[in-house]
Every structure is written in structure tokens, then in C-alpha cells.
Amino acid sequence: MTLTEPAAAVADAALEVTAGWGARHAHDPTAVRDDDGTYWLFSTDASGAGPLPRAGVQVRRSEDLVAWTFHGWALDGVPADAAAWTGAGGLWAPDVVRVPDAVAVPDDGRWRMYYSASSFGSRTSAIGLATAPHPAGPWTDRGLVVTSRHDVDGPNAIDANAVVDADGRHWLVYGSFFGGIHALGIDPATGFVLGSGGRPRPGPGLLLARRPHAVEAAVEGAFALPRPGGGYALLTSFDSLFGTYHLRVVAGPSVTGPYADVRGRSATDVAADPVGSTVLAGHRLAGGRGWLAPGHASVLTEPLPGGSSRQLLVHHVRDADDPTQHEVQVRRLVWTAGGWPLVSPQPWAGPGREQDDEAAWPATVAELAGTWEVVTFARGDAFTASASRVVGAEGPPGAVALGRGRFAWDGSVGGGGRPVEAVAFPAWDGVRERATLACAALDTGTGVVTVGTLVEPAAAVEPAP
Template identity: 35%
Template structure:
């Protein structure tokens, strides 16, 4: 198939200049009031209409401010009373690799020290020419914070996923564990866009993939976070018929189901980006994942959760590469979208995530 164009922002330094000090402004009505008005209608229409068609303009969680652009491929996690956001980074930016931002309220974001000062040594041999670290994923597993990250070059599947860990995010001491998984021209998949999760039985999995033959999954060793030696099988979990693009899996477990979020179509084209987010679910973490109409994600299925067409203001386009933040009282969907009022800079977006009576997610 035709190789993809890009996955990371085409000009990070230019985008940062365009997006510096950009602020996302929520509507004037209080978020609790908006959700209170929208949610009953969503739930009432859940059994007869697609989840995304039964709501009006989705509100922002709160006015987002600070260092929120450029932000690409966000991953998020909370330790104590601080949220930590990890994003794609490029070596040419000169500010380290795997950028981190922090917030005390999910609204105001400040840059913190990056994970790496420079590219890990093992990358030079594994992926020659790699000049950035893409699409990190952060999870608390095995009693430590594990950040999975990917290295690649544009349009090729000579790629690799690595792992770096720390016992704490408040005062991190990073230990790079090196290679977890790799791909090359002999493979029908691309080893980028990792997402780790644990199933109900305590097994740990790594979902990953971008373009090529779609999204895959491998078992992890719970003790080390590295790929399981006992089960090395690469399992397919989602794909789209060519030329449809799919990437960036994110899996959560809720109410007896595993939900697989994925990004369709094309990112990284600024205001011309066509990225959007879909979801399917399965009783087994290995699948099959089905959408609301019963179509398998291995056959291109997926219920729309985020799409530019669902934003009446049409300011932010190409919403995708999501992470789901699970808080005690509410879930949130965290993603990047391209700000048409700031030359298409990729910008952090956060919305509450509601659930219909029949168990499907709705970005509020």
C-alpha cells in the first residue's frame, strides 16, 4: 500500500510560534449546566440513534490555558493532585524528548522537564535516522510509571517501541528499558503509537499500529513491562480497507467490555487534517471489537466519537490520537485537534466523556 505521509507535526517549531499562548475558550454557560441539559437527551436517544447524532455542540471542560500548543499525541495520567501530560517531540526543538506538561486543575498547563535530554543510544541502530520520539503512552503498572514511546521515520515502517520507567512522576528518576517491539519492511505492521493496558485477569497487553495492515496487539510481561517471551503472537485487532488510514489505539475496560478507540484518516495537515476518532468494544481484550451496528473493526467498523462535523463552531478540525482519563467521578477524552484560528497548530483538547444507557461513549 502507499506509505503514509507523516505522523508528527510537519513543522513543530513553526507551529509552536503560531500557537504560543493560545487559549481555548469554553462557552459562557457553566459546564455542569450544559452537561445537565445534554445528558438526558443523549441517554434517551441511545437505543435508536447513533450516539454522536443526539447532542449539540460539545462543550470544553474548562478554558484551557498555558502551554497547550503545539501539542501532538497526548497521553495523560494523574499522580496525587497533579496531572501529567506526555506528548510527541522532535530533536530539532532543542528542549529534550518526550515533552511533559503538568496541571493542578486540568485547565492550566505548564512545561516540565522532558523525559530524555537526547535520543536513547539504542535508537541509532534500531531506527537509523529517527529524529524524534512519537506518541508516548503513560500507565501505572507493576508498581511503577511506565512510558512507552515510539521511534520511526516518515513514511516507513522501520520503527520501534521502547519503554522508560520511573517510581514517581513528582520527582522522576527515569530508567530506559530499551526496545520492546520493532518492525521493518518485512512486516505488515508499523510498531508505533503504543498503548498498554491490563485486562480483568491481570494480563498486560500492548496495542499499537499505524497504517499498513492496521492495529495490532502483543502480550507484555507484567513484571518487566517488556514483551512477553511466553506469548510472542502479534494479534490483529482493527484494520481498514485500503486506502483508509487507521492508527493510534487506546483501550480501556468498563462494565464488562474492552473499548478500543482509534483514529481514522489523516492527521498532520494542519487545517486540512481529516483525522477523527472511532470506537468499538469486545468482551475479550483480544477481540473481536464491534461497533454499535455490530460491524467488526477488523472490517473497518467504528462508532464516531470525535469528528470536526460534530463541532458546530468548526474551529478545531482533525480531532484524534486520544487518551482516556479515568477519574473517580468522571471520564475524560484527551486529544489533539488543529486550530483553524491559529494556522492549524495542533492544540490540546479535553472533554468530559459520557456513556449512554447501552454502554457507548459520548464526548460531551
């Protein structure tokens, strides 16, 4: 679209305000990589510094996923249909995806952005669709895809996640608080709900996850991703946006579920709440900043030379000392031998500091020996300080190496329980500014996740004669 002179002047003034933001004020982020290797970040129209200079989905770019440059806005404010339906002053939680090459779409429709329009505490909401030939734009609004009304029971039409499953079927996973998380089938050619004729659909679709009204049904920001070996993991955010917000995971055989946690509890069973393992929650590492309320995550999957790939969790987090201030963080996402996703305790440090070759990740239990700084997410709604833990050359009780950084050892309750599944991998210690190892472990008996950073490696121990 071409801006009028007054609109262009507003845009220029807004860019001047945001020029130094970098990673700050990025909420509900999603990242993609273009064909040239540049990363593009899209996020909610929100600022911890006060009123926004304008609306239309914030866009940033980066060469390394560490340093971000504010690029502008995807759209010229809130599209007319979204504004008329919701009265929203800004757009939330964009999900940006590249349409697979196998799907015939116009050149300006290869990239899709599903944006949300609403207001706090209301489910008079809408998910809209915009398309572009490139993540940098230009973006063209195509209209509303899913709508909801506050006085009608059902899911809140925000927080879209577009997914293409292993059979080539397209889905829109969505929902926030109120009626839970649902999924609708999407027409690959148009990006609209199947059978809708390109018109807004009121939902609800298939129920994937929900929480009881006693906790305000506080589940949102869903993201479905394929598991190694088949099936899907569903990441969702629980609880209060400014304090106890945290990230949990369940898994199921397909995008549409049914989803359950590692203990077998159903994601739709409100009596079992809270369901899922906490993979990231508020915490503070010794000597570092406190990170509060991490969540509303997406996952960037990108190919690597040799045919492998890496996955990175992209999420927002708040400053524990000033919860109004938020920013984007990126962390490595790894999979246990049993197919559960876990994330690094250390934010992503970029090329030259991270090691992607899993063949070079720890291969023996002895490599885990030393003093670790650990954080255990026993309760996702708690802010947790780190603790110190010493690991000997023999590792935890019953520890065995499974290859490519994967390990397992006895369960936590007196040993002999269901195993702990762990992944150890090279990382960059952002507090001490040095290369080290990180580890993330899931107790499959309790569902408790512990993450750690090796702070004092032990010298190699010779085996006893």
C-alpha cells in the first residue's frame, strides 16, 4: 500500500521513536527466515514505555537472532473490518508462515500473517489474514478469518497458529482463556476456514486444551510442532501475563490431538489442572537479571548444512525488577530421547558461540561431571532462584548415555521410578560470558523439568583399576 503524505509523516515519526528499541517492547513474538538468511520478527502492538506511536504489527529484522533492528509495521494501523468488529486500537499476536511451494498461490500471497484484534478481558475478537510476497512486505489485508463475541460461549478468536500437518492438511490453532484452545481446518489455497467461502467463521472447531474457570481458564498462545518420530507437541502459556505466566507442553498423535502430558493426563481434563510439564517459567540465574513471566512462544525451525535442522524457541519475557518492561528472547529447543521438547537455560548467543552439530554434543556420562547451576520448575507459577548441584564422573544414579547429547537416569523418588530424560549440549553462558554446557531434563514420573548450566567442569576422572 502507498501511504498518504500525512500517514507517511506519522510513520516516519513513529520510526524515530522506535529506532533504539531493539529487542525491547516485543510481545507475543514470532520469527521467520527469508531465502537470503535474514530473520524477521513480528509482534504485538505493545510497549512497556507507554502509548504506542502507532499500530499495525511491529516488525524487526536481524542477521543473528541476537541484535534486532526495528523495521516498521506490517499494516497501516488496524484494518477496517477488524476495527469495526472489535473496536481494537492495535493488533496482537501475529503468526507469520510461508505457504508451501506445493500450494499454488499468487506471488503476493506466498507469505501469510494471521493477526488478532481484541481488547483486554473481552472475547469480542477476530483473527484476520494479510499476505505478502516477502516478510518485509508489502502486506495486504485480506479480511477476517475467525470471529467471536463476548456474549456467546466459545473460544476467544485470538492467538492464531497456522500449521501444516504431515498429510498436507492446513490448520489454524487458536484461542485464549474463556473457552480454551481449538483448531479449525484451513483451505490451503485461500488461507480461510474450509467451507467458509472466504468469509469470517465464528468457530469453534475441535477442542484441544482447556482449563477450569476457577483459574479464569488461563491458557493461551498455543503453538503446535511436529515431534521426532511422529505426532505433535503443543506449547501453551498459563496464568497471569505480568507475574505467573509460564510455558507448558503436552503431546498427541496429530495436530488435533488428543493431547496429554508425560504423566498421561488429558489437556482437556479440567479436574487434573494444571496439565503439562513446565518447560520455562520465571527465574533468576546467579549474577544475572531476573526473568519473569516467559511465554507466548513460537518455534523457528531452520535447515542447516548437511540436511539437519535446528529449532529455536522465540518468546517474550518481562524484567523481574520492572514487570511492565518486556522483550523478546530466543533459546535453543531440544528433544529428549522420548520425544519431549525442552529449552536451554541460556538465551541464544548467535553464530560463533553456539554449536549445532549434534554429533559433537556430549557422548559420555563423564562429560557431565562438575558443578552445575540449576533451576527446577517444580511449580510453573513460581519465580525460582537457581541452586548449585555437583555431578560426579559417574553421573546421576543409573545414568546412561544414549548418543547425541541424550541421557537417561533413575527417577527422582528413591531411584527405580520412571526415568529422567535429559539433553546436554554446548551453550554460551550469558552471565559469565564463556562457552560451556547446558542441560535440560524431564522427570517422566513427576513431569518436573530442571535446566542447568555447567559452571565448574571437573577434570577427567580415570577409571578405578
